[in-house]
Amino acid sequence: MNSRLSSYLSRLLVDRRGGYRRDVLRRFDALRDFDCLSRHDIDMHVSRELAQVLNFAREHVSFYMDRIPPDISEENALAMLPQLPMLTKQDVQQSLHELCVKDIERFEDATGGSSGVPTIFYTDLERKKAGEASTYWSNGLAGFDYGDRVAMLWGSDRDCRPETIDQRLEGRDRDCSSNRRGCEPLGDARSGVPRVQFAQIKAVARNMIENVRWYNAFDMGENRMHDFHAGLLNFKPHVLVAYAGSLYEYAKFLNIHSLKPQYPLKSIVSSAEVLTPAMRKSVERVFERPIFDRYGNREFGPIAAECEAHAGLHINEHDMLVEIDSPDPYEIPGEIIVTYFRNRVMPFVRYNTGDIGVFAKGECACGRKTKKLKTIDGRTSDSIRTKDGKLIHGEYFTHLMYGVEGVKAFQFVQEAMDAYVLRVVCCPQIAQMYTDPWIESVKGCVGGNGNVRVEIVDEIPLLPSGKRKFTLSLVDHGL
Numbered sequence: 001m002n003s004r005l006s007s008y009l010s011r012l013l014v015d016r017r018g019g020y021r022r023d024v025l026r027r028f029d030a031l032r033d034f035d036c037l038s039r040h041d042i043d044m045h046v047s048r049e050l051a052q053v054l055n056f057a058r059e060h061v062s063f064y065m066d067r068i069p070p071d072i073s074e075e076n077a078l079a080m081l082p083q084l085p086m087l088t089k090q091d092v093q094q095s096l097h098e099l100c101v102k103d104i105e106r107f108e109d110a111t112g113g114s115s116g117v118p119t120i121f122y123t124d125l126e127r128k129k130a131g132e133a134s135t136y137w138s139n140g141l142a143g144f145d146y147g148d149r150v151a152m153l154w155g156s157d158r159d160c161r162p163e164t165i166d167q168r169l170e171g172r173d174r175d176c177s178s179n180r181r182g183c184e185p186l187g188d189a190r191s192g193v194p195r196v197q198f199a200q201i202k203a204v205a206r207n208m209i210e211n212v213r214w215y216n217a218f219d220m221g222e223n224r225m226h227d228f229h230a231g232l233l234n235f236k237p238h239v240l241v242a243y244a245g246s247l248y249e250y251a252k253f254l255n256i257h258s259l260k261p262q263y264p265l266k267s268i269v270s271s272a273e274v275l276t277p278a279m280r281k282s283v284e285r286v287f288e289r290p291i292f293d294r295y296g297n298r299e300f301g302p303i304a305a306e307c308e309a310h311a312g313l314h315i316n317e318h319d320m321l322v323e324i325d326s327p328d329p330y331e332i333p334g335e336i337i338v339t340y341f342r343n344r345v346m347p348f349v350r351y352n353t354g355d356i357g358v359f360a361k362g363e364c365a366c367g368r369k370t371k372k373l374k375t376i377d378g379r380t381s382d383s384i385r386t387k388d389g390k391l392i393h394g395e396y397f398t399h400l401m402y403g404v405e406g407v408k409a410f411q412f413v414q415e416a417m418d419a420y421v422l423r424v425v426c427c428p429q430i431a432q433m434y435t436d437p438w439i440e441s442v443k444g445c446v447g448g449n450g451n452v453r454v455e456i457v458d459e460i461p462l463l464p465s466g467k468r469k470f471t472l473s474l475v476d477h478g479l
Helices: 003-013 020-034 039-060 077-083 089-094 125-140 195-209 222-235 244-256 277-287 395-401 428-446
Strands: 107-111 119-123 150-154 212-216 239-243 267-271 291-297 301-306 313-315 320-325 334-340 351-359 372-377 409-416 419-425 451-456 471-473
Touching: 003 020, 003 195, 020 125, 039 077, 039 320, 039 334, 077 320, 089 119, 119 125, 125 291, 125 301, 150 222, 150 244, 195 212, 212 222, 222 244, 239 244, 244 267, 244 277, 267 277, 277 291, 291 313, 291 351, 301 320, 301 372, 320 351, 395 428, 419 428, 428 451
Parallel strands: 150 212, 150 239, 239 267, 267 291, 409 471, 419 451
Antiparallel strands: 107 119, 291 301, 301 313, 313 372, 320 334, 334 351, 351 372, 409 419
């Protein structure tokens, strides 16, 4: 669909309730305007928002009442913040309900555990709007204009459902998992139309209007990638958004088969994993388009994004404050700590993301005055290649943990071409409840003849580098 037509129709037709879409676009405009502010005005904004969220958390959230002092103001909020305790993923797991405000509408969400520690949390409507706006903002740094065609080489259960996948792939074996949530055969007695069928129709229509197509990064065998290439040639996206690892594998596939991608028209956005210099060079050589790195998570959406200067990732200081827990955050990498301003139902104050980063020095050549991350590290996974040649992105296995309370950590290991072990740190009750479903889900993805076992362990050791590798292949595929 033409970009201008998509922009017009989406504003007119895609509005879930109470001006939702218009509010998202107003926030998108505010983020772009924020990029033009002076450093002084940015600091004033951050101080004001920080004081508000700290005072709100102390007054309304039982978890914080004894952790945040009562004398927080715009003048002292930034100085007081480092004195407050960090919020860990374990805190969220153990004190979930104490972290929530009861009288605000909330929506359950969960991380799959890209750092190996899955976590359930809650969001509100403001967080949803802010998250969508920040996605537009981060894509905008890569040249995206609202209404442009966007192709997603992605794999979130909540996003890459069968009804959202490029309809030209219809009728093929599209999903790794045959048991995805949201596909139960529920019905609506009043209309006679199954609710899920209606939801699928709405999802397809929305993706058509918003110029978005999805390609499942959890299922990337050679035949599937041929299908992806054909679909993308037809769709002609302006922007391609992808997991870094999936993007790299897809670029290798195109290169090996001498396939020349006439897409994307503008740029590529890499997200969810570390984009190494070697990966960047390889992908840009194949696509002949610039790559823009993006860093974010499920809790906050895009946290930082790369601009046209390609000299670090600009932090979304409009919606959050980012710290690096390091004696010298501009030289020595440390854990990335986020205080988020846009989720009143469950405020995140000094939340340890589990990722490692370092700030970039100096101002950016692009003219924006926001702080930048120079590098992000700490997320690492191997793709799994099965005996029949299917390539499964490592992120798939983190999604087995969505919505499972009580899992403290996990690691999925491919020991041989058809032998796999899922190691989980959890209590016996959780193990008894989920072991068989986990095995069934993994077999559904890697193939029914695979030897899959679950081991309940006390801890998952870190790599010598200090990273937590949540998927690991011990098989030499000779690639």
